[in-house]
Amino acid sequence: MLAPNIELLFTEAGPDHGDRARAAAAAGFDAVEVWSLDGKDLDSLAGAGVAVTAALVEYPPKTSFTFPGTDHAAYYAMVDRAVEDARRIGCPRLVLASGLGFPGASRERNLDILAEVFATVVERTAGSGVGFVLEPVNTRVDHPGALLDRTADAVRVARAVGSGRLGILYDLYHSITEGEDPAAELANAGGLVHYVQIADVPGRGEPGSGRIDWAAQRKNLRAAGYDGPVGLEYYPTVASAESVRYVKGEW
Template identity: 30%
Template sequence: MSRRVVLGAGAALVAAGGAGIRTSAQAQSAARFSLHYAPHEGSFASRGSRLEQIAYAADQGFAAWEDNEAAGRPVAEQEAMARALRQRGMTMGVFVASMPKWADFRPLLGGNDDADREGFLADIRASIEVARRLDAKWMTVVPGFLDRKLPMEIQTGRVIDTMRRAAEIVEPHGLVMVMEPLNTLTNHPGAFLQTIPQGFAIAKGVGSPAVKVLADLYHEQIQAGNLIRTLETCWDEIAYLQFGDNPGRKEPGTGEINYGNIVRWLRARQFAGVIGMEHGNSVEGRDGEDRLLAAYRAIDAA
């Protein structure tokens, strides 16, 4: 596949010049996508190391990068990734600031144990320095699991209260915690936060620019569907999106979600944020990477 495919007239070209990996003579840049789609390590695994994958993604026209595991990486790796992204003019997407241990099924923010809430707030404090090193604005948080012995209203109130406390920690730094609703029907049975509207209600209850919703459309399609109407209704509390088709959680075009229509809707909204490509490739190896590129060129040109 040509690396000079043009998506449309007027698209800005990615600046040539390496991320400390390729020389300017070697780098050939495709037109940038119209939206900030963010691959992750593994999207282009055949191209080499994480930094080489970032350089390749930039050459293909991607303007963002996502790394859920960034907070757990050595400081030197965090700083190297941030340098690579700056050199290629790419935006850093989310990293995970706090996530429950899936094997524990602990209620965390909505339960009876204050130690769980204090542990969450400690994660948030630690994430401030991580965000600074990564040049990151958004961090993912997951409130934990349902406590089936407590009324939902009690749990919701506790989650709102804890997120307000977390907002007081990160808001002075200009950071945004994005709460991720997870589907309970395929991947995360028992999760507390299950839909975008539920996240909307919590964000409204918190009332801070530091607490918003991560709209992962793979999860929402499984749990509730009605994607465009849901985005439209909850839009003022959504700060970040993630794509992945259903079933299978692979690239757009492999399942039932009409991502072309969603991209058109986002462009009409002049969405300038990041869209994480939080999915695998349907085909392994370089053929799968070419298919991934073709899928995003297709929806971006829709």
């Protein structure tokens, strides 16, 4: 299942994300993904006739794990609100970010703190029917300063939490931009890859606009046993309907 990101695609349909989702459906898609659900017309989105595969946990203002001793109550309240909205539109997973980490703490200690926080997230949302995926992002181009810039570290945190409701989001664009070998990262992650996003490198445009060998990457995902949804989180270089043709024809 391919899921265009309607923050970036089908924006020609206007500002309402329900209208964008309907435009995606008219282009032949059964699913879409979004960023934060904050401020969106959830009734319009839920009534668009397509599944919503993923959304971000974070609502403005963003909560980051920055200082030791920080009270995480506001963060957990944000998670609760995101889960409530996800349930309202039938979205099965929410994307977690790492924040910047705790200054002065080792990477290992930072990862342990993340595991503790996310274990609490999983516990407090038990029975919700909503799962979570932890996303590592590249720090070379898009997210300087982010703590989680390595797929293996996200895998470590997910394994430490040890819940089937928390896996990782493997974004081929971020991984390759960070200099990783997708085949090796996917093999190490095993069944912890619960969601995948794609964009080409360089430029984060639609697949086919850059240098990624997409036939090889599809093979890597199949070898890793991944058969779940694939989010199209890219900046189109042409009109949305044209930009998705390569993906729909080749994926």
